[in-house]
Amino acid sequence: MISKYLYINTIGCQMNVYDSEQIAIRLAPLGYQQTSSLEMADLVILNTCTIRAKAEQKAFSFLGRLAILKKKKPGLIVGVGGCVAQQQGAKMLERVPHLDLVFGTRTLDRLPALVQRIENKRCRIVDVSMSEIPDLSDTAPGEGNENQVSRFVTIMRGCDNFCTYCVVPYVRGRETSRHPDSIIEEIRGLVRNGVKEITLLGQNVNSYGKKEGLCSFPELLSRVETIEGLMRIRFTTSHPKDFDEDLIKAFESSEKLCNHIHLPVQSGSNRMLKRMNRKYTRELYLDKVTQLRDTCSEIAITSDMIVGFPGETDADFNDTLDLMRKVEFDGLFAFMYSDRPNAPATQFKGKISKQQKSERLQILLELQESFTKEKNQALVGSVQPILAEGFSKRQSSGSFDNQHQAAQWTGRTSSNKIVNFYQNDNPGSCDDILPGKLVYVKIEKAYSHSLWGMPVEIESAAEGVKGEKCYAA
Ligand code: SAM
Numbered sequence: 001m002i003s004k005y006l007y008i009n010t011i012g013c014q015m016n017v018y019d020s021e022q023i024a025i026r027l028a029p030l031g032y033q034q035t036s037s038l039e040m041a042d043l044v045i046l047n048t049c050t051i052r053a054k055a056e057q058k059a060f061s062f063l064g065r066l067a068i069l070k071k072k073k074p075g076l077i078v079g080v081g082g083c084v085a086q087q088q089g090a091k092m093l094e095r096v097p098h099l100d101l102v103f104g105t106r107t108l109d110r111l112p113a114l115v116q117r118i119e120n121k122r123c124r125i126v127d128v129s130m131s132e133i134p135d136l137s138d139t140a141p142g143e144g145n146e147n148q149v150s151r152f153v154t155i156m157r158g159c160d161n162f163c164t165y166c167v168v169p170y171v172r173g174r175e176t177s178r179h180p181d182s183i184i185e186e187i188r189g190l191v192r193n194g195v196k197e198i199t200l201l202g203q204n205v206n207s208y209g210k211k212e213g214l215c216s217f218p219e220l221l222s223r224v225e226t227i228e229g230l231m232r233i234r235f236t237t238s239h240p241k242d243f244d245e246d247l248i249k250a251f252e253s254s255e256k257l258c259n260h261i262h263l264p265v266q267s268g269s270n271r272m273l274k275r276m277n278r279k280y281t282r283e284l285y286l287d288k289v290t291q292l293r294d295t296c297s298e299i300a301i302t303s304d305m306i307v308g309f310p311g312e313t314d315a316d317f318n319d320t321l322d323l324m325r326k327v328e329f330d331g332l333f334a335f336m337y338s339d340r341p342n343a344p345a346t347q348f349k350g351k352i353s354k355q356q357k358s359e360r361l362q363i364l365l366e367l368q369e370s371f372t373k374e375k376n377q378a379l380v381g382s383v384q385p386i387l388a389e390g391f392s393k394r395q396s397s398g399s400f401d402n403q404h405q406a407a408q409w410t411g412r413t414s415s416n417k418i419v420n421f422y423q424n425d426n427p428g429s430c431d432d433i434l435p436g437k438l439v440y441v442k443i444e445k446a447y448s449h450s451l452w453g454m455p456v457e458i459e460s461a462a463e464g465v466k467g468e469k470c471y472a473a
Protein backbone atom coordinates (compact mmCIF):
# COMPACT_ATOMS: atom_id res chain seq x y z
CA MET A 1 0.00 0.00 0.00
CA ILE A 2 1.35 3.48 -0.87
CA SER A 3 2.04 5.58 2.19
CA LYS A 4 0.04 8.76 2.37
CA TYR A 5 0.40 11.50 4.95
CA LEU A 6 -2.25 12.78 7.32
CA TYR A 7 -1.96 16.09 9.17
CA ILE A 8 -4.46 16.69 11.98
CA ASN A 9 -5.00 20.07 13.60
CA THR A 10 -6.96 19.77 16.83
CA ILE A 11 -8.64 22.82 18.33
CA GLY A 12 -10.34 22.82 21.73
CA CYS A 13 -10.99 20.37 24.48
CA GLN A 14 -9.58 17.00 25.56
CA MET A 15 -12.50 15.27 23.86
CA ASN A 16 -11.27 16.62 20.56
CA VAL A 17 -7.77 15.32 21.33
CA TYR A 18 -9.31 11.88 21.87
CA ASP A 19 -11.41 12.13 18.69
CA SER A 20 -8.32 13.12 16.69
CA GLU A 21 -6.55 9.99 17.93
CA GLN A 22 -9.58 7.98 16.83
CA ILE A 23 -9.49 9.66 13.41
CA ALA A 24 -5.82 8.66 12.97
CA ILE A 25 -6.56 5.07 14.06
CA ARG A 26 -9.48 4.81 11.62
CA LEU A 27 -7.60 6.27 8.65
CA ALA A 28 -4.46 4.13 9.13
CA PRO A 29 -5.96 1.14 7.21
CA LEU A 30 -6.31 3.44 4.16
CA GLY A 31 -2.53 3.93 4.26
CA TYR A 32 -2.51 7.27 6.10
CA GLN A 33 0.44 7.87 8.34
CA GLN A 34 0.41 10.88 10.64
CA THR A 35 2.84 13.73 9.97
CA SER A 36 3.63 16.94 11.81
CA SER A 37 4.52 18.64 8.51
CA LEU A 38 1.64 20.40 6.82
CA GLU A 39 3.60 20.60 3.54
CA MET A 40 3.97 16.79 3.38
CA ALA A 41 0.27 16.11 3.95
CA ASP A 42 -2.01 14.41 1.39
CA LEU A 43 -4.97 14.78 3.74
CA VAL A 44 -5.49 17.61 6.24
CA ILE A 45 -8.16 17.21 8.90
CA LEU A 46 -9.17 20.13 11.08
CA ASN A 47 -10.96 18.99 14.23
CA THR A 48 -12.91 22.01 15.46
CA CYS A 49 -14.50 23.37 18.63
CA THR A 50 -17.31 25.89 18.88
CA ILE A 51 -17.66 26.21 22.66
CA ARG A 52 -16.42 29.79 22.56
CA ALA A 53 -16.38 32.25 19.65
CA LYS A 54 -12.55 32.44 19.76
CA ALA A 55 -12.11 28.72 19.00
CA GLU A 56 -14.37 29.05 15.96
CA GLN A 57 -12.41 32.05 14.63
CA LYS A 58 -9.20 29.99 14.98
CA ALA A 59 -10.71 27.25 12.80
CA PHE A 60 -11.64 29.59 9.94
CA SER A 61 -8.28 31.33 10.07
CA PHE A 62 -6.47 27.93 9.72
CA LEU A 63 -8.74 26.96 6.81
CA GLY A 64 -8.01 30.28 5.11
CA ARG A 65 -4.27 29.56 5.24
CA LEU A 66 -4.79 26.19 3.54
CA ALA A 67 -5.94 27.85 0.30
CA ILE A 68 -2.31 28.55 -0.72
CA LEU A 69 -1.25 24.96 0.02
CA LYS A 70 -4.13 23.55 -2.01
CA LYS A 71 -3.14 25.74 -4.97
CA LYS A 72 0.39 24.33 -4.84
CA LYS A 73 -0.87 20.77 -4.34
CA PRO A 74 -4.28 20.32 -6.05
CA GLY A 75 -4.51 16.63 -4.99
CA LEU A 76 -4.60 17.64 -1.32
CA ILE A 77 -7.81 16.62 0.49
CA VAL A 78 -9.05 19.06 3.14
CA GLY A 79 -11.62 17.91 5.72
CA VAL A 80 -13.27 19.60 8.69
CA GLY A 81 -14.81 17.70 11.60
CA GLY A 82 -15.98 18.46 15.13
CA CYS A 83 -18.46 20.98 16.49
CA VAL A 84 -18.09 23.78 13.91
CA ALA A 85 -18.59 21.25 11.11
CA GLN A 86 -21.64 19.83 12.89
CA GLN A 87 -23.15 23.25 13.33
CA GLN A 88 -22.43 24.73 9.90
CA GLY A 89 -22.79 21.65 7.68
CA ALA A 90 -23.04 22.45 3.96
CA LYS A 91 -22.61 26.18 4.60
CA MET A 92 -18.91 25.47 5.18
CA LEU A 93 -18.45 24.27 1.59
CA GLU A 94 -19.85 27.59 0.35
CA ARG A 95 -17.70 29.62 2.71
CA VAL A 96 -14.46 27.65 2.07
CA PRO A 97 -14.12 26.81 -1.67
CA HIS A 98 -11.04 24.61 -1.18
CA LEU A 99 -12.79 22.38 1.36
CA ASP A 100 -13.56 18.76 0.29
CA LEU A 101 -15.19 17.20 3.34
CA VAL A 102 -17.39 18.29 6.25
CA PHE A 103 -18.09 15.55 8.81
CA GLY A 104 -20.01 15.77 12.08
CA THR A 105 -19.34 14.78 15.67
CA ARG A 106 -20.99 11.36 15.31
CA THR A 107 -19.65 10.24 11.96
CA LEU A 108 -16.21 8.92 12.91
CA ASP A 109 -17.11 5.37 11.89
CA ARG A 110 -18.03 6.52 8.39
CA LEU A 111 -14.94 8.69 7.93
CA PRO A 112 -12.76 6.11 6.08
CA ALA A 113 -15.54 5.49 3.51
CA LEU A 114 -16.04 9.25 3.02
CA VAL A 115 -12.32 9.82 2.45
CA GLN A 116 -12.16 6.89 0.02
CA ARG A 117 -15.06 8.32 -2.00
CA ILE A 118 -13.27 11.66 -2.31
CA GLU A 119 -10.01 9.93 -3.31
CA ASN A 120 -11.81 7.99 -6.06
CA LYS A 121 -14.32 10.53 -7.33
CA ARG A 122 -12.76 13.87 -6.33
CA CYS A 123 -16.17 14.97 -5.08
CA ARG A 124 -17.12 17.24 -2.16
CA ILE A 125 -19.05 15.63 0.74
CA VAL A 126 -21.04 16.79 3.76
CA ASP A 127 -22.07 14.20 6.38
CA VAL A 128 -23.34 15.67 9.64
CA SER A 129 -26.16 13.24 10.38
CA MET A 130 -26.52 12.35 14.05
CA SER A 131 -27.17 8.75 14.89
CA GLU A 132 -29.90 8.41 17.51
CA ILE A 133 -28.62 4.94 18.35
CA PRO A 134 -26.27 5.02 21.33
CA ASP A 135 -22.72 5.11 20.06
CA LEU A 136 -21.53 2.14 22.13
CA SER A 137 -19.13 0.63 19.69
CA ASP A 138 -17.77 3.82 18.24
CA THR A 139 -14.26 3.39 19.50
CA ALA A 140 -11.52 1.51 17.74
CA PRO A 141 -9.57 -0.96 19.93
CA GLY A 142 -7.07 0.76 22.19
CA GLU A 143 -3.94 0.42 20.18
CA GLY A 144 -2.49 3.74 21.29
CA ASN A 145 0.69 5.36 20.11
CA GLU A 146 3.75 3.62 21.48
CA ASN A 147 5.47 5.19 24.45
CA GLN A 148 2.68 7.51 25.49
CA VAL A 149 2.36 7.65 29.23
CA SER A 150 -0.94 9.41 29.63
CA ARG A 151 -4.02 9.08 27.43
CA PHE A 152 -7.66 10.18 27.31
CA VAL A 153 -10.55 7.73 27.07
CA THR A 154 -14.03 9.01 26.25
CA ILE A 155 -16.64 7.19 28.32
CA MET A 156 -19.69 9.15 27.18
CA ARG A 157 -20.66 11.58 24.47
CA GLY A 158 -23.07 14.52 24.28
CA CYS A 159 -24.90 16.23 27.12
CA ASP A 160 -28.46 16.52 28.46
CA ASN A 161 -27.93 19.45 30.81
CA PHE A 162 -28.68 22.41 28.54
CA CYS A 163 -26.85 25.14 30.44
CA THR A 164 -28.18 28.31 28.83
CA TYR A 165 -24.79 29.53 27.55
CA CYS A 166 -23.63 26.21 26.09
CA VAL A 167 -23.67 24.84 22.56
CA VAL A 168 -22.60 21.26 23.44
CA PRO A 169 -26.06 19.59 23.51
CA TYR A 170 -26.76 21.03 20.03
CA VAL A 171 -23.51 20.02 18.36
CA ARG A 172 -22.57 16.87 20.28
CA GLY A 173 -26.07 15.50 20.67
CA ARG A 174 -27.83 13.94 23.63
CA GLU A 175 -25.88 12.11 26.30
CA THR A 176 -24.92 8.50 25.55
CA SER A 177 -22.61 6.30 27.62
CA ARG A 178 -20.30 3.60 26.29
CA HIS A 179 -20.60 0.09 27.65
CA PRO A 180 -18.16 -0.52 30.56
CA ASP A 181 -16.78 -3.67 28.85
CA SER A 182 -15.77 -1.65 25.81
CA ILE A 183 -14.11 1.02 28.02
CA ILE A 184 -12.20 -1.58 30.02
CA GLU A 185 -11.08 -3.35 26.85
CA GLU A 186 -9.79 -0.07 25.41
CA ILE A 187 -7.86 0.82 28.59
CA ARG A 188 -6.34 -2.67 28.75
CA GLY A 189 -5.13 -2.21 25.17
CA LEU A 190 -3.59 1.15 26.04
CA VAL A 191 -1.86 -0.26 29.13
CA ARG A 192 -0.43 -3.13 27.03
CA ASN A 193 1.14 -0.40 24.88
CA GLY A 194 2.82 1.30 27.84
CA VAL A 195 0.16 3.77 29.00
CA LYS A 196 0.33 4.35 32.78
CA GLU A 197 -2.29 7.03 33.33
CA ILE A 198 -5.73 7.52 31.84
CA THR A 199 -8.21 10.37 32.05
CA LEU A 200 -11.84 9.33 31.64
CA LEU A 201 -13.77 11.94 29.67
CA GLY A 202 -17.42 12.98 29.68
CA GLN A 203 -19.34 16.28 29.92
CA ASN A 204 -20.83 15.07 33.20
CA VAL A 205 -19.22 11.83 34.33
CA ASN A 206 -21.55 11.70 37.36
CA SER A 207 -24.44 10.71 35.15
CA TYR A 208 -22.43 7.96 33.43
CA GLY A 209 -24.56 4.92 32.58
CA LYS A 210 -27.76 6.18 34.24
CA LYS A 211 -29.84 6.48 31.07
CA GLU A 212 -28.72 3.14 29.68
CA GLY A 213 -28.95 1.30 33.02
CA LEU A 214 -25.23 0.50 32.95
CA CYS A 215 -23.09 0.61 36.10
CA SER A 216 -22.60 3.88 38.02
CA PHE A 217 -19.49 6.05 37.58
CA PRO A 218 -17.95 5.03 40.95
CA GLU A 219 -18.56 1.37 39.94
CA LEU A 220 -16.81 2.00 36.63
CA LEU A 221 -13.91 3.56 38.52
CA SER A 222 -13.53 0.46 40.69
CA ARG A 223 -13.45 -1.74 37.58
CA VAL A 224 -10.78 0.46 35.98
CA GLU A 225 -8.81 0.32 39.25
CA THR A 226 -8.33 -3.44 38.84
CA ILE A 227 -6.45 -3.09 35.53
CA GLU A 228 -2.96 -4.32 36.21
CA GLY A 229 -0.16 -2.01 35.13
CA LEU A 230 -2.33 1.11 35.20
CA MET A 231 -0.87 3.50 37.76
CA ARG A 232 -3.06 6.59 37.78
CA ILE A 233 -6.69 7.42 37.02
CA ARG A 234 -8.10 10.89 36.42
CA PHE A 235 -11.48 12.05 35.14
CA THR A 236 -13.18 15.16 33.86
CA THR A 237 -15.75 16.72 34.01
CA SER A 238 -17.88 16.40 37.08
CA HIS A 239 -21.07 18.51 37.32
CA PRO A 240 -21.53 19.91 40.86
CA LYS A 241 -25.29 19.18 40.85
CA ASP A 242 -24.67 15.42 40.50
CA PHE A 243 -21.39 15.17 42.39
CA ASP A 244 -22.29 12.81 45.23
CA GLU A 245 -21.00 11.04 48.31
CA ASP A 246 -20.16 7.83 46.45
CA LEU A 247 -17.70 9.69 44.25
CA ILE A 248 -16.26 11.54 47.25
CA LYS A 249 -15.71 8.14 48.91
CA ALA A 250 -13.87 6.92 45.80
CA PHE A 251 -11.15 9.49 46.49
CA GLU A 252 -10.68 7.87 49.87
CA SER A 253 -10.87 4.22 48.86
CA SER A 254 -9.14 4.16 45.46
CA GLU A 255 -5.40 3.56 45.32
CA LYS A 256 -5.08 4.90 41.80
CA LEU A 257 -7.47 7.84 41.62
CA CYS A 258 -5.40 11.03 41.61
CA ASN A 259 -5.79 13.78 44.20
CA HIS A 260 -7.39 16.22 41.81
CA ILE A 261 -10.89 17.16 40.77
CA HIS A 262 -12.07 19.60 38.14
CA LEU A 263 -15.42 20.88 39.41
CA PRO A 264 -16.64 23.76 37.21
CA VAL A 265 -18.68 26.28 39.18
CA GLN A 266 -19.12 28.94 36.42
CA SER A 267 -20.27 31.70 38.82
CA GLY A 268 -20.43 32.49 42.52
CA SER A 269 -23.77 34.28 42.23
CA ASN A 270 -26.98 32.33 42.83
CA ARG A 271 -28.84 34.69 40.49
CA MET A 272 -26.39 33.93 37.65
CA LEU A 273 -26.34 30.18 38.40
CA LYS A 274 -30.12 30.14 38.04
CA ARG A 275 -30.00 32.05 34.74
CA MET A 276 -27.30 29.63 33.56
CA ASN A 277 -29.58 26.66 34.43
CA ARG A 278 -26.83 25.06 36.49
CA LYS A 279 -29.27 23.60 39.06
CA TYR A 280 -27.15 24.18 42.17
CA THR A 281 -26.49 27.11 44.49
CA ARG A 282 -23.21 28.55 45.72
CA GLU A 283 -24.03 27.13 49.16
CA LEU A 284 -24.38 23.61 47.75
CA TYR A 285 -21.11 24.00 45.83
CA LEU A 286 -19.25 25.21 48.92
CA ASP A 287 -20.72 22.37 50.93
CA LYS A 288 -19.43 19.80 48.41
CA VAL A 289 -15.97 21.37 48.49
CA THR A 290 -15.95 21.07 52.30
CA GLN A 291 -17.04 17.42 52.14
CA LEU A 292 -14.31 16.69 49.59
CA ARG A 293 -11.59 18.34 51.67
CA ASP A 294 -12.82 16.64 54.85
CA THR A 295 -12.47 13.27 53.10
CA CYS A 296 -9.28 13.92 51.17
CA SER A 297 -7.27 16.78 52.66
CA GLU A 298 -4.63 16.68 49.88
CA ILE A 299 -7.10 17.12 47.03
CA ALA A 300 -6.45 19.86 44.47
CA ILE A 301 -9.59 21.56 43.17
CA THR A 302 -9.74 23.38 39.84
CA SER A 303 -12.73 25.00 38.16
CA ASP A 304 -14.19 26.89 35.18
CA MET A 305 -15.62 30.37 35.52
CA ILE A 306 -17.56 32.57 33.09
CA VAL A 307 -17.40 36.35 33.50
CA GLY A 308 -19.85 38.79 31.94
CA PHE A 309 -22.81 36.44 31.58
CA PRO A 310 -25.87 38.49 30.44
CA GLY A 311 -27.24 40.46 33.38
CA GLU A 312 -24.15 40.02 35.59
CA THR A 313 -23.99 43.03 37.95
CA ASP A 314 -21.05 44.21 40.07
CA ALA A 315 -22.71 42.48 43.03
CA ASP A 316 -22.91 39.17 41.11
CA PHE A 317 -19.27 39.49 40.11
CA ASN A 318 -18.31 40.22 43.73
CA ASP A 319 -20.11 37.02 44.74
CA THR A 320 -17.85 35.16 42.29
CA LEU A 321 -14.72 36.73 43.80
CA ASP A 322 -16.05 35.92 47.26
CA LEU A 323 -16.57 32.25 46.32
CA MET A 324 -13.03 32.14 44.94
CA ARG A 325 -11.67 33.50 48.25
CA LYS A 326 -13.63 30.87 50.14
CA VAL A 327 -12.51 27.93 47.99
CA GLU A 328 -8.98 29.03 46.99
CA PHE A 329 -8.87 26.95 43.81
CA ASP A 330 -5.58 25.36 42.76
CA GLY A 331 -6.23 26.51 39.20
CA LEU A 332 -8.99 28.16 37.21
CA PHE A 333 -10.01 28.33 33.54
CA ALA A 334 -11.79 31.65 33.19
CA PHE A 335 -13.69 32.74 30.09
CA MET A 336 -15.46 35.86 28.90
CA TYR A 337 -19.03 34.94 28.02
CA SER A 338 -19.68 34.76 24.28
CA ASP A 339 -23.01 34.21 22.46
CA ARG A 340 -23.22 30.78 20.85
CA PRO A 341 -25.70 29.75 18.15
CA ASN A 342 -28.82 27.99 19.54
CA ALA A 343 -27.79 28.58 23.16
CA PRO A 344 -30.73 30.31 24.94
CA ALA A 345 -28.52 32.96 26.61
CA THR A 346 -27.86 34.42 23.18
CA GLN A 347 -31.40 35.87 23.43
CA PHE A 348 -30.99 37.09 27.02
CA LYS A 349 -31.17 40.80 27.84
CA GLY A 350 -28.45 42.67 29.74
CA LYS A 351 -25.42 41.89 27.56
CA ILE A 352 -22.16 43.06 29.12
CA SER A 353 -19.74 45.20 27.10
CA LYS A 354 -16.49 43.63 25.91
CA GLN A 355 -14.52 46.18 27.93
CA GLN A 356 -16.34 45.32 31.16
CA LYS A 357 -15.95 41.59 30.53
CA SER A 358 -12.26 42.08 29.95
CA GLU A 359 -11.84 44.19 33.12
CA ARG A 360 -13.65 41.58 35.21
CA LEU A 361 -11.57 38.80 33.70
CA GLN A 362 -8.38 40.65 34.60
CA ILE A 363 -9.46 41.13 38.23
CA LEU A 364 -10.44 37.48 38.50
CA LEU A 365 -7.20 36.20 36.95
CA GLU A 366 -5.09 38.34 39.28
CA LEU A 367 -6.93 37.00 42.30
CA GLN A 368 -6.52 33.43 41.07
CA GLU A 369 -2.82 33.92 40.40
CA SER A 370 -2.27 34.76 44.06
CA PHE A 371 -3.91 31.44 45.10
CA THR A 372 -2.06 29.39 42.48
CA LYS A 373 1.30 30.85 43.54
CA GLU A 374 0.52 30.27 47.21
CA LYS A 375 -0.48 26.62 46.58
CA ASN A 376 2.63 25.99 44.47
CA GLN A 377 4.87 27.69 47.03
CA ALA A 378 3.48 25.46 49.78
CA LEU A 379 4.93 22.42 47.98
CA VAL A 380 8.51 23.73 48.06
CA GLY A 381 10.60 21.39 50.23
CA SER A 382 8.22 18.43 49.89
CA VAL A 383 9.03 15.23 47.99
CA GLN A 384 6.37 14.43 45.38
CA PRO A 385 5.85 11.26 43.36
CA ILE A 386 5.96 12.34 39.70
CA LEU A 387 4.98 10.22 36.75
CA ALA A 388 7.69 11.01 34.18
CA GLU A 389 6.02 11.87 30.86
CA GLY A 390 8.94 12.96 28.67
CA PHE A 391 11.37 15.76 28.07
CA SER A 392 10.31 19.22 29.22
CA LYS A 393 9.43 21.94 26.69
CA ARG A 394 12.81 23.68 27.20
CA GLN A 395 14.64 20.40 26.62
CA SER A 396 12.62 19.65 23.47
CA SER A 397 13.29 23.12 22.08
CA GLY A 398 17.04 22.69 22.75
CA SER A 399 17.18 25.65 25.16
CA PHE A 400 17.87 23.70 28.32
CA ASP A 401 20.53 24.61 30.84
CA ASN A 402 23.78 23.26 29.41
CA GLN A 403 25.61 23.98 32.64
CA HIS A 404 23.95 20.92 34.18
CA GLN A 405 24.58 18.70 31.15
CA ALA A 406 21.47 16.77 32.12
CA ALA A 407 18.20 15.97 30.47
CA GLN A 408 15.29 18.03 31.75
CA TRP A 409 12.18 15.95 32.31
CA THR A 410 8.58 16.79 32.90
CA GLY A 411 5.75 15.06 34.71
CA ARG A 412 2.84 15.74 37.04
CA THR A 413 2.07 15.42 40.70
CA SER A 414 -0.99 13.41 41.67
CA SER A 415 -2.64 16.82 42.15
CA ASN A 416 -1.97 17.56 38.45
CA LYS A 417 0.75 20.18 38.89
CA ILE A 418 3.50 20.22 36.27
CA VAL A 419 6.97 19.49 37.65
CA ASN A 420 10.18 19.84 35.62
CA PHE A 421 13.32 18.11 36.88
CA TYR A 422 16.83 17.09 35.85
CA GLN A 423 17.74 13.50 35.27
CA ASN A 424 21.14 13.13 36.85
CA ASP A 425 22.55 16.23 38.44
CA ASN A 426 22.81 15.07 42.02
CA PRO A 427 25.04 12.32 43.34
CA GLY A 428 22.73 9.55 44.46
CA SER A 429 19.76 10.68 42.38
CA CYS A 430 17.79 8.43 40.05
CA ASP A 431 19.72 8.09 36.83
CA ASP A 432 17.49 5.76 34.90
CA ILE A 433 14.42 7.88 34.33
CA LEU A 434 12.15 6.60 31.60
CA PRO A 435 8.75 7.78 30.40
CA GLY A 436 6.18 6.09 32.62
CA LYS A 437 8.46 5.71 35.59
CA LEU A 438 7.46 7.05 38.99
CA VAL A 439 10.17 9.45 40.16
CA TYR A 440 10.37 11.03 43.61
CA VAL A 441 11.21 14.69 43.19
CA LYS A 442 12.12 17.18 45.90
CA ILE A 443 10.41 20.46 44.97
CA GLU A 444 12.89 23.32 45.04
CA LYS A 445 11.20 26.17 43.19
CA ALA A 446 7.63 27.27 42.52
CA TYR A 447 6.60 29.28 39.47
CA SER A 448 3.13 30.49 38.39
CA HIS A 449 2.38 27.50 36.19
CA SER A 450 4.91 24.86 37.17
CA LEU A 451 7.29 23.57 39.82
CA TRP A 452 10.93 22.64 39.57
CA GLY A 453 12.84 20.03 41.55
CA MET A 454 15.47 17.31 41.80
CA PRO A 455 14.94 13.54 41.90
CA VAL A 456 15.75 11.81 45.19
CA GLU A 457 16.08 8.13 46.05
CA ILE A 458 13.22 6.64 48.04
CA GLU A 459 13.56 3.12 49.43
CA SER A 460 10.49 1.54 47.91
CA ALA A 461 8.13 2.94 45.36
CA ALA A 462 4.78 1.24 45.60
CA GLU A 463 2.44 1.31 42.63
CA GLY A 464 -0.68 3.47 42.79
CA VAL A 465 -1.19 7.05 43.87
CA LYS A 466 -2.04 6.51 47.53
CA GLY A 467 0.84 4.05 47.73
CA GLU A 468 3.01 6.79 46.23
CA LYS A 469 4.46 8.03 49.48
CA CYS A 470 4.35 11.80 49.89
CA TYR A 471 6.70 13.75 52.14
CA ALA A 472 5.49 17.04 53.58
CA ALA A 473 7.40 20.28 53.06
N1 SAM B 1 -19.40 20.02 30.88
C1 SAM B 1 -18.61 20.93 31.58
C2 SAM B 1 -19.40 21.57 32.71
O1 SAM B 1 -20.52 21.29 32.92
O2 SAM B 1 -18.86 22.43 33.36
C3 SAM B 1 -18.02 22.02 30.72
C4 SAM B 1 -17.81 21.82 29.33
S1 SAM B 1 -17.53 23.21 28.32
C5 SAM B 1 -17.03 22.30 27.01
C6 SAM B 1 -16.06 23.95 28.95
C7 SAM B 1 -16.22 25.33 29.53
O3 SAM B 1 -16.41 26.29 28.52
C8 SAM B 1 -17.41 25.51 30.44
O4 SAM B 1 -17.18 25.00 31.72
C9 SAM B 1 -17.58 27.01 30.45
O5 SAM B 1 -16.84 27.61 31.49
C10 SAM B 1 -17.01 27.44 29.10
N2 SAM B 1 -18.08 27.90 28.20
C11 SAM B 1 -19.06 27.17 27.63
N3 SAM B 1 -19.87 27.95 26.89
C12 SAM B 1 -19.38 29.21 26.98
C13 SAM B 1 -19.77 30.46 26.43
N4 SAM B 1 -20.86 30.58 25.66
N5 SAM B 1 -19.03 31.55 26.73
C14 SAM B 1 -17.94 31.45 27.52
N6 SAM B 1 -17.52 30.29 28.07
C15 SAM B 1 -18.23 29.18 27.81
Ligand code: SF4
Pocket: 159, 160, 161, 162, 163, 166, 167, 168, 169, 203, 204, 239
Ligand atom coordinates in the same frame (compact mmCIF):
# COMPACT_ATOMS: atom_id res chain seq x y z
FE1 SF4 C 1 -22.39 22.45 28.41
FE2 SF4 C 1 -23.65 22.42 30.75
FE3 SF4 C 1 -23.44 20.18 29.31
FE4 SF4 C 1 -21.27 21.20 30.50
S1 SF4 C 1 -23.09 20.41 31.52
S2 SF4 C 1 -21.43 20.47 28.41
S3 SF4 C 1 -21.63 23.37 30.34
S4 SF4 C 1 -24.58 21.99 28.75
